[in-house]
Structures are given as structure tokens and as C-alpha cells.
Amino acid sequence: MGKTSKDKRDIYYRQAKEEGWRARSAFKLLHVDEAYGILNGVQRAVDLCAAPGSWSQVLSRKLYDTCQTDDEKAAVKIIAVDLQAMAPIRGVIQLQGDITKQSTAEAIIGHFGDNKEDKAQLVVCDGAPDVTGVHEMDEYMQHQLLVAALSIATCVLETGGTFVAKIFKGNATWLLSSQMKIFFKKFDIYKPPSSRPSSIEAFVVCSDFCLPTGYIPQVINTARDDIRILAQKTGSEVNRKLVPFIACGDLGELNEEDDRDTEKPNDEAQYAYDVVMSDAFYPPEFKEIVKQVYEEQLQIS
Numbered sequence: 001m002g003k004t005s006k007d008k009r010d011i012y013y014r015q016a017k018e019e020g021w022r023a024r025s026a027f028k029l030l031h032v033d034e035a036y037g038i039l040n041g042v043q044r045a046v047d048l049c050a051a052p053g054s055w056s057q058v059l060s061r062k063l064y065d066t067c068q069t070d071d072e073k074a075a076v077k078i079i080a081v082d083l084q085a086m087a088p089i090r091g092v093i094q095l096q097g098d099i100t101k102q103s104t105a106e107a108i109i110g111h112f113g114d115n116k117e118d119k120a121q122l123v124v125c126d127g128a129p130d131v132t133g134v135h136e137m138d139e140y141m142q143h144q145l146l147v148a149a150l151s152i153a154t155c156v157l158e159t160g161g162t163f164v165a166k167i168f169k170g171n172a173t174w175l176l177s178s179q180m181k182i183f184f185k186k187f188d189i190y191k192p193p194s195s196r197p198s199s200i201e202a203f204v205v206c207s208d209f210c211l212p213t214g215y216i217p218q219v220i221n222t223a224r225d226d227i228r229i230l231a232q233k234t235g236s237e238v239n240r241k242l243v244p245f246i247a248c249g250d251l252g253e254l255n256e257e258d259d260r261d262t263e264k265p266n267d268e269a270q271y272a273y274d275v276v277m278s279d280a281f282y283p284p285e286f287k288e289i290v291k292q293v294y295e296e297q298l299q300i301s
């Protein structure tokens with residue numbers, strides 16, 4: 001009898017038990033590392049939405065346990081954050097909090113300085129909301145986490161740094177991708193072999209971080225802040241114009257007169273695209289990136 005996909009999942013489950021990982025998710029990060037080498041040379045990392053801690057274990061084993069001397073160990077900084085408490089992990093500083101809250105974001109940012117040698121080289125986020133089963137709602141909530149993680153990454157990453165985050169793939173993935181492409185020269189969406197084929201999850205792998213000239217990093221919470229006010233908070237023209245943060249899944253609130261009547265998922269994506277293209281708020285540079293990513297990605301979602 002051939003192996004079913006369930007048997008295949010058990011391989012990672014069993015291997016996680018054997019190797020002492022707290023969750024089989026560890027293999028997702030290990031597979032991203034195998035494919036992209038994201039952990040090479042990294043000493044300073046942030047693990048967002050970290051509980052029960054298998055990604056932090058990967059960071060601990062690869063960045064901390066491999067150190068030969070106490071000085072090397074002292075140079076390693078791994079900050080792990082989750083709503084839930086976790087059992088301690090060697091070399092990992094834990095914070096308990098909601099990453100979409102300003103206070104949590106500031107606590108994380110407070111662990112890093114402004115100089116290159118004080119900034120993080122890697123930010124990872126495996127965040128998932130409590131799944132409701134209502135696909136649009138789950139996707140929207142997950143995108144909120146992703147936007148929060150991305151905004152924290154813009155505050156702590158060194159130039160050239162890497163951001164890896166779970167994304168629930170949907171019809172508006174291209175719009176979030178557009179925003180990530182503003183900050184990272186390289187962008188990919190990767191589905192590790194350890195991620196269940198039936199799951200809509202995948203991972204964005206963004207590398208070569210580079211802040212747009214004039215952009216002032218800020219903590220974003222699209223659920224709380226109206227993006228038009230928020231984009232102007234820093235007083236930076238570049239923030240206001242170039243990076244309108246949007247959590248995908250519900251763009252209806254952007255238009256006061258929202259009279260759409262969309263039935264098919266592709267209508268939703270088309271609607272979002274039309275909003276961005278027709279609204280004078282979005283500058284030509286952003287529209288250009290959106291257009292490019294929309295055309296590339298709508299075919300793969």
C-alpha cells in the first residue's frame with residue numbers, strides 16, 4: 001500500500017519527537033534555511049509568534065549552541081515573542097505580548113540599537129490567529145499579524161537583513177507582496193515540504209532589506225489606525241506616499257461608498273486592484289509595483 005499524505009506528515013511529527021523539537025513546525029524553518037541559507041552568519045534574530053518554541057529552538061541550536069566561546073555566546077541575541085508563555089530555551093530572551101500592540105513592538109525594538117552591529121539580521125514570524133473556519137476572516141487576521149511583523153522588521157532589521165513570515169495564500173496575497181517588495185530587494189513565496197499540502201500556508205522569504213530613502217520606520221497596526229492618518233504620522237513624505245500599509249482581505253473600509261457586490265474570490269482581488277489603481281492616494285511608484293506583482297502572482301494564487 002502506498003503512503004498517504006497523512007503518513008508523510010507523521011514523518012515530521014515522529015522526527016520532531018525523536019530530535020526533541022517542541023513542534024513539527026521546526027522543520028518548516030529548517031527547510032526554509034536549507035532552501036535559502038537564511039541562518040548563515042546570523043547572530044541577532046527575532047522570533048515573532050514563537051510559542052511553543054520550536055523555531056526558537058532552531059535559532060538556539062544553530063546560532064547559540066554552535067558558539068565555541070563565551071564571548072561568541074554573548075554576541076548572540078535571540079528575542080522570542082508570543083501571546084503565550086513558553087518554557088525557557090538556551091540563549092533566548094522571551095517576551096510575552098501581542099505583536100500588534102504598540103507596547104510589545106516597542107519592547108522588541110528596545111532590544112536593538114541604531115548601529116548596524118546592534119540591529120537584527122533576521123526576523124521570522126510564524127504567526128497564526130485562532131482559526132475561525134471562515135476563510136476570509138482567518139486570512140484577514142493572519143494578514144494583520146504579517147503587517148505587524150513587517151512593520152517591526154522595518155524598525156529592527158539591519159540593511160541587508162532577512163524577513164521570513166507565514167502567509168495564508170489568498171486572492172490578495174499579491175497586494176501584501178507589493179508592500180514587502182518596497183523594503184526587500186529579493187522576494188519569494190516558498191512552500192516547505194514539511195508544510196501540509198492541504199494547508200493554505202506558505203512562507204514569504206524576503207532578503208536584502210533596504211529602507212526606501214526618506215522612509216521613517218514606524219509601528220503599524222492596520223486594525224487600529226486609519227492608514228491615511230497613519231501614513232502621515234511620521235511626517236515623512238515618503239511614508240505617506242510610498243508605503244500605504246494595507247492588511248488584505250477587507251479593502252471595503254478604504255472606500256466610504258463601498259457598493260461592491262463581489263461573489264467570486266477573483267472579483268475580490270480585482271476589486272482591491274481597482275481601488276489601488278483608481279485612487280489618487282496611491283502614488284505612481286506604488287501603483288507600478290502593485291501592477292507588476294498583481295500580474296505575476298494572481299496566476300499562482
Ligand code: SAM
Pocket residue numbers: 022023025026048049050051052053054055056081082083084097098099100126127128129130145
Ligand atoms: N513557530 C512556533 C513554533 O515553532 O513553535 C509555532 C507558532 S504557532 C503556529 C502560532 C503562534 O502565534 C501561537 O503560539 C499564537 O499564540 C501566536 N500568536 C497569534 N497571534 C499573536 C499575536 N497577536 N501576538 C503574538 N503572538 C501571537
